[in-house]
Amino acid sequence: MAASTGSSVIVESTAAQYAPLIILLPMLAFPVILLFGKLYNGEKFWKQTLKEGGLIALPVMGASLLLALWLISDFIGAYGGVQKLSDWTWFTSSIWESGVATKEVSFGFGIHVDHITVLLLFVASFLCLLINTFAIGYMNTDPINDNRNHRFYAEFVLFCSGMLGMVLADSFLWLFIFWELMGLCSYLLIGFYYERPSAAYAAKKAFLTTRVGDVFLMVGLAMMWYLFGSLDYDVVFDKYEIKSVAESNASMLAWSLGLMFIGAVGKSAQFPLHVWLPDAMEGPTPVSALIHAATMVNAGLYLVARMFPFFGAEALHGELADLAFIIAAIGGTTAVMAAAIAFVQNDLKKVLAYSTMSQLAYIFTGLGAALYLANTLHWHEYLADGTKNPDYYVNHAIVIVAFGAALFHLFNHAMAKGMLFMASGAVIHEVHHAHHHLHHHDHDDGHHDTPKELIMLADYLEANGQTAFDFFASIDLDGSGEIDTYEFQTALKNADVADLPPWEMAPLMKALDLDGNGSINVPELDLTLGRIRNEIDEGHHDEFDAQSMENMGGLASKMPLTATAMLVGSLSIMGFPLIGGFWSKEGIIANTWRVALDDPRFMYPALCVLLGAGMTGFYMSRMWLKTFAGSPKGEVAAHVGPTNTWIKTPLFILTFFSLAAILFASMGFTHWAPDIEYGLMSDHGGLWGGFLYEMGHVFANEKAFFFILTYVALFFGAIVGPGMALSLYGGALDEGEEVKPWFTPVLAINAAIKGRYHWDNSSFAQSGFATALSNRLYFDHYYDMAMLKIVAAFSFKSAEADSKVIDGTIKTIERTSQQLSTKLRALTTGSARDYILMAAVGTLALFALIWGVIA
């Protein structure tokens, strides 16, 4: 672990010189897209050719990815001795510390690259690019987003630059700045459909909930600043700095890290700050994929992983074990809780949201275990007293592999979850499309052209129980049987519907005047208002939910690529043998249990992750089966078609990456990720050797305990959980549906198990526990209540205090200053005489002051 050596090497690397561009390019694209969007909104070139900014964002993200890959390859080439690659100083200045003469501090920004950076940098830049591609296929084809996609792409690139900046930053201060930038973008993107109250609410909720964590993070950082006098990684990770702090103030450091961890809990949606994540699904699907699966929630994990040098420091040996336990326990709790809630969710994206929460919890547990091991084992080459450590090789490997397992799961989960969200987006997009196609085709035009005043008029008549005839009689002032523009205008005004100037009446008259004679008679009014009434009613009854799995089923034959991607992603998340997350999840479970053997407290998270494995197997299988297997539920699902290329490409690429986890595992990724000096493919004789080693390590562990553990975990995760789902949901597709060959066994097993073992779960579904689960265990309820009882009451009081005391004071100050200002300016009479008089007064005052000193 290079960081704990504390030496920072500034390496002249060409890639590093360009590294700031990774952040700057998207950041500069933000104003560009926003500005062009404002200027060219609705124009054909902007809309068709540039995809409302999507094709400005795409090359920018591509360039960021290329630069990131360049940096990563440079870094790997340098074998990890590299820490700080480039440094840009804004300006330097001296500061004082009591006792010490002076010390230079620089205000600036640096790029810090180590193994964790490399991992996250790849994940973030790669997924940002893919999700950008997906978004072009998803956002631009939905008419509801028309002419406002530039806002999406602008906020999207700003968000990406926040994530990339956070990963590359060289100090906790910049980490925090970019962290908040992401928080802001997350707020904006979740509230993209701000006209929907639910989206506005969700955005606020996400922002405020994560802010709770951020306050703690800020306090933690302030404490760290107090301890180290700096937040730069070079300083705070320096072995000697840590040592001196450990000797004087170890408990304060533990508190500081603990408070920072609360920030991570908020950002990564862990218990008890998890309530925002499911609601955040109100944002468009690319946002869910990007923020709530692939990148932003990883920020919390990144922060905790960044703390590793403290836990790993010999000087703090054993001091931080409690904190490591807390991290693991929070993770374990969330893993089980979120999995349980996911059991009863019917909204496709919500299942994925809870699954995200649960999987992040796994990583937290894994990190907790790894940090515990790092803190309690002597794993450095030399002990604190400078003697050689006899257990160096054994302990080093244990710590590194434990940390690596957590990081590897982060990688696998990000790939799989990004893909799952995009696949779910594809499904939702096509279901929505099919629904639209079926139900709205006939009167697509007309409804949209109805002037809103007429809709309001129809509402007004409905509310007052008036018919068109009553209304007509009341407004036909001259009794001619025809109403003209003036009469209609007056009527609208009297009905409080609208007060329009005569020239804006033309479209209304045109909509009503069916025979085109310039005035309206009774039948015309009646017909038109009746049509509008019908449209409104239909609109009210149109509550089709394109995200509900109750409206899907049997889509495997209609969306083969999406179904494949979803299948691979689900298997990866479940930890199905040899696919994706399996390689890392087994590691997390094994390491948690390893700690549990040592410290009985860890039995709790260890049992949680084991139980969670089975639960994951159930809810992920349930989701796939309900969506893709069985007969289509309803007319809409039967008419779903395949999706477009923009959407398919990222799915295809990510499917490959999820399947390729086996390659990464064979390369020794778990060793490499935390310890870059290790070198890929070096230990076990190349790829094949590595593969054999990993297989043997997992399936035939020589330690009996881990051997059994593996199979227990596999039994729960790959047999019990999916088995229950297979017996309850899905089933064979309808007759005559063609499927890809690889679905055939899945569907056959599904049909067989469901046919033989299907059981009635309605008693459970109606039980109080299921109700509690579908109400998210009442967390939101109690939080709301607490808010209402305590916070709201307090807010009202403080609002009152604010308006009276604070505003009052400010107003008074303002008024006084303005009065003073007027008085002062009145002294500037405009007459030179007075000016000279004042100058004379000033001169005398100066004399008096100087005189006062010497006298």
Added chain:
Amino acid sequence: METMQPFGDGFVTALAPELVLVIGMFTLMIVPNLGDAKFRIPLTQIRIPWFFGGKRGTLDSDPRLPGIFASMFFVIAFLLAALSYMNGMNVTMIETESGYDLLLVNEFSRIFELIFYGALALASIASINRIPATSRKDRSALGLYNNRRQVDFYILLMTTGLGMSIVALAQDLFLLFIGLELASFSTYVLVSFMKETKEGTEAGMKYFIVGSVASGVGLYGLSLLYLWSGSLQFTELTLAFAENGMEPLPLIALGMLLVGFGFKVSAAPFHFAAPDAYAGATSPVAGVLATASKAMGIIGLLRILLVVASPEATDGAAVWLIALAVLSAVTMTWGNLAALGSTNPKRMLAYSSVAHAGYMLAAITAIGALNWEPEHLNASNDAALAVVTALIFHLVVLVCFKLGAFLVLSILESEKGGHTLASLDGLAKREPFLAATMFIFMMSLAGVPPLSGFVSKLLVIMGIVKVALVDVTVNGDLTFSDIHWVWYLALLMVINSAISVFYYLRVGLVMFFHEPEEGREGPLPAGRSVRMAIVACLLTTLYFGVGAGQLISLCEVAANALVGAW
């Protein structure tokens, strides 16, 4: 250090920028008068071509020529000064035959020359649009006016520049005063230059009257000093103050000099004529008053106060300390409060410039608070360096954003606006780029990171705090009683900055959220050169903010030239 006598070897290289200005002045006088005049030798019919007068050529008498020429000469002078600064300074002392120091060319004087020439070049370029010359055929009243006064205007700008550089170079209080008066007299005329307006004439008159009273008081102080020590050389004055600085005579003289320079930097209560002058003058001239002229006053103050406060004259240090602290506190508060209610943007900027003078006075006050006992010497030297660096940095960047703001107003003046806040209404709709630029200038004035205004304020505050903590540094123990009270000036500066945000933001408010006044819709009057100058101001405002490090190191070198010798 090289010493030489006037017109000795290397004199031309050392004073190249000043000589360029002199040449420029003569060029401007001669070129427009060239014609086909012939001189007839009396009693003969022999006519010798004389070229001066007569029927003028079309090219050399083009009214547009002086503006272009003057701008060119200022730019050349600026570049020459910059080149000599960049290529390693050749520090040169120019002295009389008897070894009496006259002018010192070093990093300190050069950086101030850069400030002066930079500001004057920008003002000169902008004035090409503000006082537009038309073709000679233009017979409208304003056209005639403008065409005829082109040369006068630019020559006055050049004499201003010349006077200012003498102030920067002078090693002798008397010479400094001559330079100051040369520049001042030129600016009095420049302020009243728009004689067709009532405000211009009146403002110039008032500025002149109050200014001459202040100069008179200063000159009186000067003569008392001479009476007392028999020399006006800075080096000798320092020695004299070190010996017996506590006598009444030099202290009265010091107070009088403070009045003289106080007027130049527009410190309260000597600032009264400033708002009137700024409002009456054309905006580019007002911009010069607020930046270059202020820098000139600061040099005067620095010179005279450091003479008294230098380590050799330790005892005298505290003499002016309280006076200047009060002056600074009153000035910054007065300026900000008065600006709060001001609805004329030019007066607002004038008051803001008063407030900025207060900040700079606070920095100078801090130098007076330094303790020159042997064990404090190193820390004090460091702190003095930091403060002077901050001061110079502040004066440099002031040229970027304060002058820039005046130049934006100058475009508005071309359409008879700029005197009311309402004339800025809806600028964002009329010319988004200009509004954004103005907003950036305002933000920089308010001190918003990462703009240069923020860095300059930060440096000044940090410098003052550094001075206040010198005792703490030396004693190695943080006790509150060790912190010098000048710390409160830094605090007052922070509070004042907070107040100032209000009126700076108000400009943004009217530009972006108000609808344009009636009759002011549509784009602003054209003017390519003034827009170029504004862009230059914008770029430097941004660059010196983001890339502050480079400018700071330049300023450090200059500050070192002034106080490093201690």
